[in-house]
Amino acid sequence: MEEERVATLDPGPDKVIGPGHDFKSVTEKIGGVVFMPFVRTPRQLFIGFAVAFVLVNLFLVAVTWLFARGVGVWGIVIPVAWGFAIVNFVWWIGIGHAGTLISAILLLLKQDWRTSINRFSEAMTLFAVACAGMFPILHLGRPWLAYWLLPYPNTMWLWPQPRSPLIWDVFAVSTYASVSFLFWFTGLIPDFATMRDSARQSWARKIFGVLAMGWRSSAKHWARYQKAYLLLAGLSTPLVVSVHSVVSFDFSVSILPGWHTTIFPPYFVAGAIYSGFAMVLTLAIPVRRWYHLEDMITMRHIECMSKVMLGTGLIVAYGYGMEAFMAWYSGNQFERFMYWNRAWGGHYWWTYVLLIFCNILIPQALWSRRVRMSVPAVFAIALVVNVGMWLERFVIVVTSLERDFMPSAWGRYYPTFWDIATYAGTIGVFLCLMFLFIRGLPAISMFEMREVVHHEEPSHAHGD
């Protein structure tokens, strides 16, 4: 019965919106999700939130213990002085890339299928970056001094050391976070107005009213608005590329075999988009199901995203290939050993094998249209890619550090319970925020959907 409903709702792979929608119906359908009485919230959302909330508390415990005892509670040692924290940081930042990419680049490319997923993935970006942003601070030996990484006048006359990629990170990540927020919030303003105008309860109208700042959708508003939005898009496009490039500099600027390689920036960016889209799918597929949004997040969306995944996945594969090739071609003893150690001789060879499996082999299934058309299959692959991309970062960080130049200093890394707890915790934080957002704010851009209606089917832009 549910399936039929889906079948009827989903217009299939060539439409971005289901049949029979007009301005009013799209507005109400999207707004309805927010105005839906609390008790009628889909059961799955409650369950999901409950689970996430437990993880949030685990996170709080883990961080408390961390601050009480020191980073020693993690498995990091000399030589493997970076562990889960940095792995997670890179992973989350990567996930954070889909949002801005979808809203900015696809906007510039005039991709119609971006509309109903951009709001949603922008939010995802925000929360992912928030999770990412925590790790660089948590992993400090003396986190209470994190503010020393900011350039501010102080009684020591000391300043950050801007040759360090970590300082580039500080600027890149904070810029990315603020710009993503701007992007997301700007997009929301007209919808806040819509919510304000269609809300029943006066308190809701007041709240949305404040957020809408008195937006009255006048032609002049729209004119400046679109200009600003376009500029934001134009600026964020290079930003997206820059952010993960900078993150990759953390590694490529160093001299460590396995880190010190010029291919990192492009291959990190591709990887970021790869994991980003995987995460969007991982979230979009259940949500559209729970709220019966199949007619707005259609098979077309899913297929396009699958294609992007396939494409970026291939770039990543090329990256791996190049690493291997360069290791051999460089003729450098340490590079060669690093690769042998990573893929074959090391303690964590299996992570590398698993990563090839997750990031390269499995996604090839997406060549087949049948797979791309099957929602469960795409969902499964998206999940696998999420795992794979985490492993990629683990391999890069840990296997390179374990055995570098001086055999006498080789060590071994064992994550502890607290490593895992902290990681799981941030996933909880992420999901909590995501669920709250879906419940409390229009998860699909209403005014843009109205535009879609206007273009797709002007005939019945008005149902009656």
Place this chain on the structure above:
Amino acid sequence: MLTETRTAGHVKLHGLMAGFRQPEALLQAARGAYAAGYRHMDAYTPMPIEGLADAIGFQSNAVSRWVFAGGLTGACGGFGLMWWITVVAFPHNVAGRPLNSWIAYIPITFECMVLVACFTAVISMLIMNGLPQPYHPVFNVDEFERASRDKFFLCIEATDSLFDAASTREFLESLQPEEVSDVAP
């Protein structure tokens, strides 16, 4: 935009508001009004509509100019700060690199440029739109809440030199709107 405040004192109305069901109709109406010589007017639509701004004779590139200025400031500020930190504020021999390792400052320069530019874009947009402005006369029009959902309005403001409560209403009626209503100040 803020014209009403100038003259609200001796004008009864903020203006007259005609509501349409189709964007195309509104576009027609707007062009008509402009042709008829009206200048102080504004249109209200649930989503941006191409050509509407021109139709009511409005164009502005201010935002882009501001953003350019902002971006430039950001870039210079970013690079300048890094240069000052490493060359002037506390020169250190770091890893045998020269004091002014300008190559290393490029990422930061870029990020600062983007950051400032983006903020300017949004803030200048809001300021020029006169937001935040929770109270506005047009909200007095009943049914105006549909302006953010599925109805299209054209408002001729009292400040317009041609504005006259009676004749302007007549003119608006002539555009076959769903209805024409006064906009209380």
Place this chain on the structure above:
Amino acid sequence: MKEPKYWRSLEELQQSESFRRFAEDEFADRTPDWNDPASRRRFLRVMGASLALGGAAACTKQPKETIVPYVRQPEEFVPGKPLFYATSIMSAGLATGALVESHLGRPTKVEGNPDHPASLGATTPQMQATVLTLYDPDRAQTVTHNGNIDTWGNFVTALAAVRDVADLKKGAGLRLLTGTITSPTLAAQIGEILAAFPQARWHQWEPCGSHTEYAGSVAAFGKAWNAVYRLNRAARIVSLDADFLDPWFPGSLRYTRDYTAKRRDAAQNSTEAPRLYVAESAPSITGGMAEHRFRMRAADIESFAEGLVEGASDPRQHALLKDLEDHRGSSVVIAGRYQQPRVHAIAHLLNERFGNIGSTVIYTDPVEANPTDQVASLRELVAEMRSGAVEALLILGGNPVYDAPADLNFLEALQHVKLRAQLGLYYNETAEWCHWHVPEAHTFESWSDARAWDGTASIVQPLIAPIYNGKTPHEVLGVLLNQADRSAHDTVQDFWRAQHKGTDFSDFWQIALHDGLIAGTAFPEQAPPAARIPEATAASSGVEISFRPDPCVGDGTSSNNAWLQELPKPCNKMTWDNALWISAKTAERFNLGTGDIVELSQAGRKLRGPVWIQPGHADESLTIHFGYGRTRAGRVADGVGFNAYALRASGALWHGAGAQMKRISHGYSFATTQHTQTMEERDPFRLATVDEYRSHPDFARPEGQRVTKDLTLFPMWNYPKYKWGLSIDLTACTGCNACMVACQAENNIAVVGKEEVAKGRHMNWIRLDRYFSGPVDDPQMYFQPVPCMHCEDALCELVCPVAATVHSGEGLNEMVYNRCVGTRYCSNNCPYKVRRFNFYLYSDWYTRSLYGGRNPDVSVRSRGVMEKCSYCVQRINEAKIGAEKEDRPVRDGEIITACQQACPANAIVFGNLNDPESEVSRRKRQQRDYSLLEELNTHPRTTYLARLRHPNPDLEKG
């Protein structure tokens, strides 16, 4: 030229199932843990450091602090400046001269006494660590009677009662038990007692004393002689299990200095290099230096030595004998303490035969005040105790309950004694069974004297009043002599006043105190009679057990010293444990692997311990070390390792056959500081034979591998004034660990405990790398100290986001703890991995007693900051300020880093590279000079001089 053959990897060399287990599981010592450091760490955190490192720089209000002046300020004392006092530190009764640094009356650092023949300015790790023992909060702190706190006064009364009884009974039933005594004063006091109480007896027991030297000399010459070697004259050295570079060997510092001086001289000035032959069962640092190491069971060394006497069949012996023949009078045969008396007799005979006596070996009177067969002496005491003949036993120092031979069953006998009193630094296993325990004064709290290995009378003078009201043996014996209120100072001074002929005693005494020794008291050379070799004893068969004092904690006296516990054993880098060392072959035969726990039994005695497969160990033999398995040592040592004394028989003090091993369980985890055994095809350690060096002087840095200075994108910085650098001579370095502990003491380096070491979080700034090369069962062993390289293009600095590590104007790679936020990026980017991180608050901020021992010139690090070798920048600054005030540049040799100062081999030299005449520049001009990972173009300031070997062509294989 021939590349030295290193193992490509252990896998390639794997020869047996069991060995593969060892080889592949580099991390035998590591099991993943899901929780936090064990309880001991709480204390250990504390056994490291002190005054808090201030917090965030901004917005912290300083707490109100007080400053406390003297009431009456000592004359010579300048506040803020340290004072140095000459004193002596004892090891198994033998004195080594030391200069102890004292800040505001607190001893903080031990240096060697350059005027003292046994030190020449060098120190052993154990000497360095005595500071920590002084402040050890686990030391005995009060007199106890039957375990209850009591007073010195009451003890004096009790002892006086004993004296009165003794008076009546001519001392029958009164017994003294001491370690080896070389102190003239103490000997004189004991003499007085024995004179006053003719029936009283004095017994000595030194668990790791010179029992076999004594017996060997008696066997060869009919009387005890003390053999002193002159290695500066020795071109050929044959060691029969004589680990003469090991701190435990009498005169080891002097021997190391003499031997390595010849090696360095040969490398620099192409004089003839000495050649060292070593026959030994367990790998030792001496074996590591050997050109030719003959691996054999300890028991087989006797027959090997015999072969040398009777002209031998074995080609090795042939070649060796020929070499000795060619170097009559400039060769020396040294028999080790761990060998049978007969081997010592053979050594004496060989030296006689090759005309070495008088040149490379000289004989003097024994340094012991009363050289006796201590085993017999102890056996006699035990018998008497058991028979009830002993009424009062006074134990001065020592811990016989723990370290007496197991077959004597000392503890059982002890309980027959009516009054048992012990004077001891710790309330140890023996104190537990004594009615009275009196806390002993630490060396740095005592007045006394003692003789060095060559007889030089050395002064022991206090630097600090006894922290826990400890008493010296002089004071305790004073009670028996009716001089209860006579201070140790007076006793010692009066003794020497009596010795001193002439009127100027006070000058004489002042000089003695200043020099720390009494000039000209080294024993004169004497001519012993012709040596005889006693009858051979039945050769033993079967698996043998060898006993050794632990390379770090020794015989157990310093077990509770965390610096020594955490000091990696030179040959396997193990910390916090002792183990059954066996060879891979033997392990295979018994189907054992590293980490298996076995029950080891011999002659009905049993103990349980973990197995460690030690490359280079003799087959059919296993080695266990003393000093562990303590039950009453203190919080550090209690319950660590197993007690090897439990297997030691009075008949076979050092090795005995007939061991059985039974596997009980497996998976014991060791904590080692180096997991990879080999160089993995890389060449951090470079070496060549002397001949190869002559033909290829650039072997260490062949043309192809050099990186030219101009190979850089940026102009190099220049360092106009000073340009500090360090050179480490691998030809000289023996791997004795002295530098590591010296560095720890100088720089307030924290101790982290076994669990943390096992994870890889040890803090020693100097990593003493040990590499194996050659065949697995008999590899070459190489040592390489790796401190911070102070690279001119330091990768660590580039990536630090807060400029916590930057370069100084003199090219130091500065590490500013109070700026560090702890990203650990610098460590990741350091190719030498010489940086250490405070993952927890490792420094002890809470144990007040430890504050005193800290170096006030070095910050005590807090949690979450990186640290590393600073080239002892506090010493650099002090010297520079001194020079500035005199308006002159710093002189070469004025700045001596802690590691350089401690090094007995003079392997480390620090100085100004801008001064072409400085020692360090001269060393770096040598062609043996090379830097680690030169190809990375980091321009290290620390460089190495490649090792030169001088093998015997007849024996050099492949």
Place this chain on the structure above:
Amino acid sequence: MAQIFHRSSNSLAKVSIAGTLLGLSGLVWAAYEINAGAFITNVAVAREQPVPFSHKHHVTDDGIDCRYCHTSVETSPFAGLPPTETCMSCHSQIWTNAAMLEPVRASFRTGQSIAWTRVHDLPDYVYFNHSIHVNKGIGCATCHGRVDQMPLTYAVNTLYMQWCVECHRNPEKYVRPREQVFNMAYEAPADQLEQGRRLVTQYKIQSLTDCVTCHR
């Protein structure tokens, strides 16, 4: 549609935004002020002492030289604090029964040191050496101010790193002839900069801004 907000809310909105911005910058400013102020730095705060010792009296009125009490200032990192003996050398003759001096006499009787409150207190990770500064012509007053005019001693400088670095970068601004080091009343000449440069070369003063100059 009815208005949701009152007319006034327009101005209210704008005012509140401005207010927030002002408020935030105000907070930052306050933080800096507090950090530089006496509460944190104890500058110009006369500290409570067991004996209300007056440098003014001893230096200005009695004309005692700094080095009479701070004996090791020229030779040691630590300037030295007078042992009770030093006080008693005079106060066994004069003011022998002044109640104010009882702690001093008590200390001399009992052998218990007097615990003074530190006025100039550097963090434990900063290593300062008096002797080199004195030898290079930095006057007592340069850092400690006119102690000779302080009835109760207080600090005149924050001892913040920026304060140290200021001088370490431009010693010529502060250096004075060696013979003037202990002259409290010394006034910098009009041509201080020019004289300073001369002294800097003459005394071979290096401007040491290496971290390890003070931190080890």
